[in-house]
Amino acid sequence: MLYAVFMSRPLPSFPESQEPFEAHQLLEFGPAPDEPGLRADAARNRARLLEAAARLIAEHGVAGVTMEAVAAAAEVGKGTVFRRFGDRTGLLMALLDHSAKQLQADFLGGPPPLGPGAPPLERLRAFGVAVLYRSAEQLDLHLAAQPEATRRYSHPATGSLRTHVTMLLRQIVPGADCDLLSHTLLASLDPALIHHLTRQCGMPMERLETGWLDLVARVTRTERAG
Template sequence: MTPSARLHDDGSEPRLLPLATNQIPMRADAARNRARLLEAASRLVAEHGAEQLTMEAVAAAASVGKGTVFRRFGDRTGLLMALLDHSERVYQESFLSGPPPLGPAAPALERLSAFGGATLRHLAAHRELLLAAEPDPARRYAAGPRNVRRIHITTLLREIGTGGDDELLAEVLLGYLDVPLLNHLTRQRGMDLERLEAGWRDLVARITRS
C-alpha cells in the first residue's frame, strides 16, 4: 500500500504529502534502474570474476553513463556490496523456493547434492568481498547467510534420514562451503571449482551413506 492510496481513495495527490506521491514513480524507476545495473554487474562477474569488475564496465554493459553507476553505488566497494546482497537473495531463493534440483520439488538427497555446487559458485563469484568481510573466529558462526545454509542442510539431512547426528553432519558439510577454504584450495593448492563441486557430491553420498 502506497502513502497516497492510504490517504486518498480517489487517487488524487495528498496535499500534505507532496514529496511522498512525487517519489512513488521515482522510486519504482530507481529500483528498476538499480536492478538493471546489478544484473549487468552479475553477468560481468559471472563471465570475468569480481576482481575484474569496474564501474565503467557496468555502465557500458547497462548502456548508461558512468556517472549513473557512481551516483547509485558510491564506489566499487558499494557496488560489490550491493551485488553481494542481490546475489545472496537470488541464491537463497534458488534453494528455498526455486525449481528442482535445488528447490522443494526435488527429493532431499538430490537437493543436497545440488546445493554444494550452487553455493560454491556463489561463494567463488564473491570471493574477494567475502574474504575481506570474513568475521573473526568468535563471530564466524553468528553470520546470517551461514545460518540460512545451516538450517537448510540440517533440514535436508533429517528428511534424508542419515541415522547419524545431523547437527554435527551439517557442520561438516557447512565447513566445506567456506570462503577461506575455497580460496585456499583454488588459489594456494591449484584445485579448480569443478573438482570442488565433484568433491561435494561425493561427500554428500558418503555422509548420507547413499
C-alpha cells in the same frame, strides 16, 4: 558470464505448503538489514547501480569495481553510490546477495534435484554441487567482499544456505545435531577454500564435486549407523 549470473530473474514467491520450513526461514533477505522498505525510485536506482557494477566485473574483473567507476558507469554522482552501499565492501556484498537470491529461488522452487520433488539426500548432493560451481565462478568477488568472521556467519545469505542444509539433514538423519552438521558441511564449500584448492593446489572442479558427494555420503551414513 558474471553479468548474467548477477542480474538474473528476481526471487519469486512460493506457497508455504511447498516447503514449509524453508519458506518461513529463508525468504527474509531483500534489501540489506540497514535498508528497510526502499521506495520504488530508490529500488530502481539501487538496481541500476548493481547492474553497472556487474557490467564492470564482466568487462574488467572485480578490480575494476570502485565506487567512482560504478558512479560513472551508472551516470550518477559518487555520493549516491556511497549513500546506497556505504563502501566498496557493501557494494560487493549487495552483488553477492543478488546471486544468493537466485540460488535460493532455485533450491526453494526450481526443478529437482536441486529444487523440491527429489529425495532430501539427492537434494543435499545437488545443493553442494550448485554452491561449489557458483562459488568457483565468483571466487574473486567472494574474496574481495569477504567480511570479518562475525559478519560473515551472521549474514542473511549465509544463514539461508545453512537453514536449507539443516532442513535437508533433519529429513535424512533425524535425531542428529543437524544445526552443527550443517556448519561442518558448508565449511567444505567456503569460497576461500575453493580458491586455495583450485588456484593454489591446482585441483580440478570435478575432484571437488566428487569430494562433496563423498562427504555427504559419509556424514549421512555415519549418522544413520549411530
